[in-house]
Amino acid sequence: MVKSGQVSRQAGNNLASVMSRSVAKDVYTAIIEFVTNSYDADALIVKVQYNSIDDTLIIEDDGTGMDQEGIRNFYRIGDSEKIRNPFTAKGRRKIGKFGIGTTLLEYLAERYVMETWKDGKKITVREKFEGMGKGKGPEAVIEDDPGHISGTKITCRGTRFSKTGLDISALKKVLEWQVPCLPDFTVYVNRKPVSKRNLAASCIEYAFDEVIKDLGNVSGSIFYNKNDSEPLKATGIFIYVFGRSVGNPQGFYHLLPPSTVNRVVGMISADGLDDEISFDRGGFKQDSVKYHAVKKFISGVLESIIQDITYSKQKEPPRDKTDEIKEGIAIALKSAESELNKSLVNADGNINKNHPYRLELLLDEEIPWISRIDPKNNVIYINAYNPQLVVYSSKTNPTSALNVVFLTLAINALAEDQVGANNGNSDLFKRFAQTRMEVAKRLFSNFTPIGHYLKQQQGNDEQKAIAVSDVRLNPYRLYSIEDAAKLFGRDIDAVTRLYMAGTLRSCVKRRGIDRFRQEDILSCMSKIEGYIEIGSVSDILFPSDHESEGAAKHVLVNKIIDSRGNKPEYLKNVGSIAPLYFVKANNVEEFKRWYNGVE
Structure with a gap:
């Protein structure tokens, strides 16, 4: 019988079981939730280990760990101390706020053991799930363990996904693109680090940092990959709220021409949407004014990008093999320049590390030398008519081979300057270079030096x-x-x-x-x-x-x-x-x- 007065809301015994089946759409989403908890605990390293033979999933971190109060918070469903304390000791903005981590344990496995260390204490929690409304619930044991560093380890046995299996490659990809990507936060899956988000050098970047009314900053970049031979590792528009991806990245596909769908990836930060996230993090509230404002802005950027791509294609002259060779030469030269300067970081004091060297090709058939350095301007000149710098056939892309030769010639120029100038050996180096040039002319007499391809670029x-x-x-x-x-x-x-x-x-x-x-x-x-x-x-x-x-x-x-x-x-x-x-x-x-x- 209900009496007049205040009515209390109570949770049924089956709440955790019901939520475990409805919150996570798949095993990858569930694992991400625990990796996010590790991030919120200021972990530097998270290790995810799956063994299909003994059907075990382990998630372990070196974060702050949990004391008794932390354990109580962990098992409090629908509430989170992260709302009251939104920043970690290291200054990270905490991501979790729904208090659903504990419900996902039943989704992942039939039983688990959670071990956590903090302030010289170890708390071990065990629980076995025996069906809806059954089971004793979690049982904890507290003991002293002063020698162990802080952290948390969850071992799940009897996984729910053992029949379908866990695709390790898919897990790595999901973790790479959906959890915070920071220099001081690394996730390992089966002992191998998850790659940091990286894009092909051929990608065109469209960047923005806009302020939207009543929302705040929306910033990030959308990339278009123009290179067919180097496909993107992920596609779609990823919207991040405090570092974690929310929603379906393919949600903007309908705005893209079919030919560009697999060429576009976006990474957009919109922290002002924090209150608009749906409970399962599968998206945003569909009636949210803020979310619709962000959608409208992103749609405008995508429209601008499509126009730019179309314009660029119209202005692009027909390419032939010579154009590809020239492009390959330019890429090889830049790559060699970058590798050379990286290698000089640990060089001795004779190398000027504050002014990186620039590599430049010279188009003069009368130059007698192979490579030479201008120490005043930090430029290393390479003779483009050097017989070693050849294009072997009309079907060959010269980039990788030329990169090595450019780098070798640059090192030779540095050596000549350092050793020759300091020890009176400059004549020896000149004779050495002259001999190499003569031998190269005989060896590569039937090939075309790259200078002939580049000469066509000169003019007023x-x-x-x-x-x-x-x-x-x-x-x-x-x-x-x-x-x-x-x-x-x-x-x-x-x-x-x-x-x-x-x-x-x-x-x-x-x-x-x-x-x-x-x-x-x-x-x-x-x-x-x-x-x-x-x-x-x-x-x-x-x-x-x-x-x-x-x-x-x-x-x-x-x-x-x-x-x-x-x-x-x-x-x-x-x-x-x-x-x-x-x-x-x-x-x-x-x-x-x-x-x-x-x-």
Whole structure:
């Protein structure tokens, strides 16, 4: 009989069993919940071990562990102390808040043992599930264990998924993309670390950081993979709330053309949606105004990306094998440059570690040497007509082979500079290089040096340049130097010099490579429209006794001009870090006469 007054809400004995069958959609979701608990416990390492032979699943961490109060909180369903204390001792924002971890133990196995250590005490909890409403419930034993470090270990036996099995590869992928990805948090599955999220170098990134009313920041990146030979490890749009993925990543597939579905992956942080998460973390409340605002924003970004992809394809000239070879050469050179500079981190004091070396190819058939260093400008020049740098056949992509040769030649140049200059052995190195060149010419006489492919790229930079008004840039895209050069019809080396002079300013680094937003590129290209870089005027008279090549010639002529007063008005210095002069396209011959007169 119900009496007048307050009515109390009580949980039935079967609540945990009912929830265990409805909260987790699969075993992977259940395991993620415990890995998340480890993250919230400030764990550095989580180990997930599954043995199909003895049907055992172990989840172990080196987190803070639990005392008696922690155990009581763990077994309190639908409540969590994480709501009252949202940050860990290390400053991590805790993810869990529903208090459902304990219910998932019955979903995973018939019985379990949980051991946890904290403050010199060990608490062991055992429980066996015998059906709906049956079983004695969890039983705990407390004992002293002062020698053990803190942490928690859960051993599940008689797993519910033993018949269907546990796909280890699928588990790793789910953990890689759905739990926090931080340098100080690593998950191991069967003794192997789960990879940190990593994307192919060929991916185009569209980045954003927007403030949405009544929600806060929505930030992240969406990537488009343009390389068929290097597919994405995961696809879809992942929305993260305090580091954990919520909802179905394929939820935005209907907005993408079928040809791009497997080429797009997004990682978006929207912590303001914390109160909009459904109880099973399978998604967000469908009537949530905040979630619909985020969906609308993401839909707009995707629409912009699709437009950019379509535009880029329309502007892309037909590719032939020569284009692929040139691209492979550029990738190999950048890769060798990166590997070289990484290797010098632990070098002795003779190497200038504060200024990384830049590798540059020279296109001059008369150069007698293989590679040479310019220590003042930290540039290593490599002779593109070196017979060792060949393309073996029209079907060969040169990237991997050339990467090794570039790196070897760069090391040779460093060795010549270090050992030769310091010990009077420079003549010995020159004879060594000359011998190598002669032998290489005989060995590779029937092959084509890469210089012949690159020579086709040279020419008047302004003649190829595309007007700023004719180029459409995307507001979210992060462009590389190569992208800017291709879009505006400029040589890559010329755009690189704009960057080195401070004219083209970088907004962010990705995988060690500078990236630029549309406003950075437009500002730079607007300054030089209608102008030619003075260093690209090939028949300027340089001092005959000067041995500078490539970029050093550009530095030299800019220094000469910068040192003179009364410069003509058709000259423009666009550099902010170093002088970089441009001449109006219509005044090139006039400039040559002026320059020669100065000399």
